[in-house]
Amino acid sequence: DVKVTQSSRYLVKRTGEKVFLECVQDMDHENMFWYRQDPGLGLRLIYFSYDVKMKEKGDIPEGYSVSREKKERFSLILESASTNQTSMYLCASSGGPLREKLFFGSGTQLSVL
Amino acid sequence: TQLLEQSPQFLSIQEGENLTVYCNSSSVFSSLQWYRQEPGEGPVLLVTVVTGGEVKKLKRLTFQFGDARKDSSLHITAAQPGDTGLYLCAGAHAGNNRKLIWGLGTSLAVNP
Numbered sequence: 716d717v718k719v720t721q722s723s724r725y726l727v728k729r730t731g732e733k734v735f736l737e738c739v740q741d742m743d744h745e746n747m748f749w750y751r752q753d754p755g756l757g758l759r760l761i762y763f764s765y766d767v768k769m770k771e772k773g774d775i776p777e778g779y780s781v782s783r784e785k786k787e788r789f790s791l792i793l794e795s796a797s798t799n800q801t802s803m804y805l806c807a808s809s810g811g812p813l814r815e816k817l818f819f820g821s822g823t824q825l826s827v828l
Numbered sequence: 829t830q831l832l833e834q835s836p837q838f839l840s841i842q843e844g845e846n847l848t849v850y851c852n853s854s855s856v857f858s859s860l861q862w863y864r865q866e867p868g869e870g871p872v873l874l875v876t877v878v879t880g881g882e883v884k885k886l887k888r889l890t891f892q893f894g895d896a897r898k899d900s901s902l903h904i905t906a907a908q909p910g911d912t913g914l915y916l917c918a919g920a921h922a923g924n925n926r927k928l929i930w931g932l933g934t935s936l937a938v939n940p
Binding site: 773 | 861868869870871872873876918927928932933
């Protein structure tokens with residue numbers, strides 16, 4: 716079975732903290748994505764990566780950065796967490812053209828207090 | 829800008845009923861995907877449609893891509909409680925193979 720694993724299901728952080736969200740896939744996929752999901756706003760793309768050390772901004776990259784040092788791992792970094800970054804964060808991967816079948820992790824519910 | 833509109837936004841029905849949800853756009857898509865997301869989980873791909881007028885069936889679920897490739901529908905026959913979830917459509921534009929355009933979803937509750 717293919718698997719995308721996110722390191723935490725729930726996280727509670729303080730405003731101003733640096734936050735790391737980790738995602739690992741075991742499918743040898745080239746492409747990896749970070750989305751956030753909010754009620755009424757749907758899924759919004761933060762960043763994606765199509766190769767190791769390659770990254771591109773999505774629709775809402777402000778306040779976030781990413782790291783992809785190894786093919787299987789894609790990290791999302793909140794440099795200085797703010798309350799408006801409270802959200803469900805979803806990692807996904809795909810093996811073909813970027814719009815093909817996305818495999819999602821179970822998500823990380825982040826609360827910033 | 830919301831390019832994919834899904835309707836209805838919420839739907840609550842009894843087990844055994846039929847239902848249809850819609851995904852509409854003024855843009856043409858080269859392909860369209862349907863995902864289902866259960867509470868506490870990530871979305872799971874159900875189907876991809878690529879040809880105008882295409883119909884695909886997945887057990888009790890029937891997916892159709894509009895002739896002009898601007899819209900799609902999902903019909904569920906004899907809904908069951910296990911069909912409960914958020915149904916999301918996502919479209920890909922020809923020439924822009926970097927990002928999917930997502931609808932906001934239809935939240936379906938099937939009551940026993």
